[in-house]
Amino acid sequence: xxxxxxxxxxxxxxxxxxxxxxxxxxxxxxxxxxxxxxxxxxxxxxxxxxxxxxxxxxxxxxxxxxxxxxxxxxxxxxxxxxxxxxxxxxxxxxxxxxxxxxxxxxxxxxxxxxxxxxxxxxxxxxxxxxxxxxxxxxxxxxxxxxxxxxxxxxxxxxxxxxxxxxxxxxx
Numbered sequence: 298x299x300x301x302x303x304x305x306x307x308x309x310x311x312x313x314x315x316x317x318x319x320x321x322x323x324x325x326x327x328x329x330x331x332x333x334x335x336x337x338x339x340x341x342x343x344x345x346x347x348x349x350x351x352x353x354x355x356x357x358x359x360x361x362x363x364x365x366x367x368x369x370x371x372x373x374x375x376x377x378x379x380x381x382x383x384x385x386x387x388x389x390x391x392x393x394x395x396x397x398x399x400x401x402x403x404x405x406x407x408x409x410x411x412x413x414x415x416x417x418x419x420x421x422x423x424x425x426x427x428x429x430x431x432x433x434x435x436x437x438x439x440x441x442x443x444x445x446x447x448x449x450x451x452x453x454x455x456x457x458x459x460x461x462x463x464x465x466x467x468x
Contacts, residue, residue, distance in 0.1 A: 315388040317419070317426025317451040324416040326430070329382045332409030334370055339406060342374045370404040375434055375443050382412045382432070383447055390458035391451045394427070394465065398445025408436045414447070422466040425450045425459045 339353045351358040352369045359365045376398065383393045404410060414432040421427070427448055434443040450459045 314390055315386065315451055316454045317421070317428070318454045320416055320419060320426070320428055320451065322416050322419060326386045326414040326416075327382050327412055329378065329385070329412040330409060331378055331412065333407055334404070334410070336368060336406055339368060339371060339374070342371050346371070346373055348373065366403070367405040367407070370406070370408070370410075372400050375400070375404065375410070378410065378412045378434060379432060379443070379445060379447070382414060383430070383449055386414070387449050387451060391449055392459040392461075392463045393447065394450050394463065395448040396445065397447070398432075398443050400443055402440055402442035404434070404436055404442050410442075411435045417446075424466075425452055425456065427451075427466070 336354060336356075343349060343353045348371060352363055352365060353359075353371055354368065356368055359368050376396075379398060380393060380396060383396065384391075387393060412432070412434050414430045416428055417431050418429040419426060420429070427450055430447050430449065432445050432447055433441050435441050450463065452458050
């Protein structure tokens with residue numbers, strides 16, 4: 298898979314209204330492509346987050362002092378990529394309820410990342426539906442660096458938007 302041909306920081310299309318009844322177990326969401334990531338991307342993110350660890354922008358420090366293979370993509374940036382995929386998919390009336398993930402491998406400057414998701418379960422509450430997903434981030438070589446899972450609340454076709462502020466279901 299050649300992800301390098303994708304546009305830098307491509308956004309997923311946001312539906313006007315995604316509803317619970319249109320979702321099925323096994324549905325795939327994404328991919329959302331990010332990259333190729335550059336030192337400028339990491340430096341801007343580091344500045345916004347006030348994360349000044351040199352492993353994100355100082356190549357001689359990262360490779361010499363810390364013995365890393367290159368500049369590392371910020372973990373919080375990868376976290377944001379996951380949240381963006383899910384929020385874009387949920388649309389304006391859905392709500393990202395739970396997001397959990399693990400950092401299992403490093404991603405480096407120059408990589409293009411593919412953020413993906415797959416529906417694993419569907420549950421109904423009185424007010425809205427809940428969609429459970431597996432998700433993650435892979436590089437061009439197909440190496441999964443950030444596996445995780447999430448739960449998204451979606452409105453029913455003939456129902457109102459998921460309430461804001463979001464109130465977790467009880468029971």
